[in-house]
Amino acid sequence: NEKITTTVIQQRKIEGKAITMLTAYDFSTAKFLDDAQIDMLLVGDSLGNVILGYDSTLPVTMEDMIHHGKAVCRGAKKAMVVVDMPFMSYQVSAEQAVANAGRIMKETGAQAVKLEGGSEIAEAVKKIVTAGIPVVGHLGLTPQSVHSLGGFKVQGKEEIGAQKLLNDAKILEENGAFAVVLECVPALLAQKVTQQLNIPTIGIGAGVHCDGQVLVINDLLGLYPGFTPKFVKQYAVLHAAIAQAVADYKKEVTEKKFPAAEHSFKISDGILEKLY
Ligand code: KIV
Ligand code: NA
16 A cells, blocks of 8 residues: 555556556545545545635635645645645745745645646746656646636647647656646647656656546546536436435425434433433
8 A cells, every 4th residue: 555656657558557646635536546545546636626715726726726725734644745836835936935835734644746838937847856746747628727718618729839839748748747647638749758758757638648547537537517618527416316316305304204214313211201
């Protein structure tokens, strides 16, 4: 039951064994995923959307990430925990980036941090890695830049964008990142990046040729009845199971069928008669 380290993750690429990563935001979910031997748990800033109800990841704070990061670390015995650095915690300066990365590591007990971007954040990545903090990069659709990307869409379909993505991936590797997430990238571009890098790629909407895959746990479990992105596969339909369970509860409470005798406690014999 040894902790998954950056060395183990690097070895997976060399051996051609796929890396499994899922998001987790709380203790119970972290425990489920850890018991299932998922390699890496990502405390994604997607918690802004799926846990806190914002319509983007931009409002997420350092405090939010640390609060949820701590809970996930308590549930992850073996899995490596990676915590997203939130919007504006690493973009202002490399000094601020390393200070905030350090705070996340100190206060949560995570094993790595993740930052969005390529050449723009190369200096920050280098400083964080130099401080002894493992870094995961994130390229392609980077949700913290949604307003400048012009929406949630596939990145790197045309030559300029594809070349920038490949260059950025190499820059992240050169500056010490030990893995890079590729989000919403054409499968064959992700394959080329994967082939040209020594560090592993972890895809989400980036095809089957990446060295590993990541999904948002809420998406995988089918917690939402409405729209799901093309790259999501629902491995369960929990929204239907939850709706049914809550409806059943409401009905039984209304009809006084719950709680039944087996859910209720008994007073000792003869006590009730003594009360006045
Ligand atoms: O925040 C998140 O969930 C992520 C994954 C989509 C990679 O960054
Ligand atoms: Na994220």
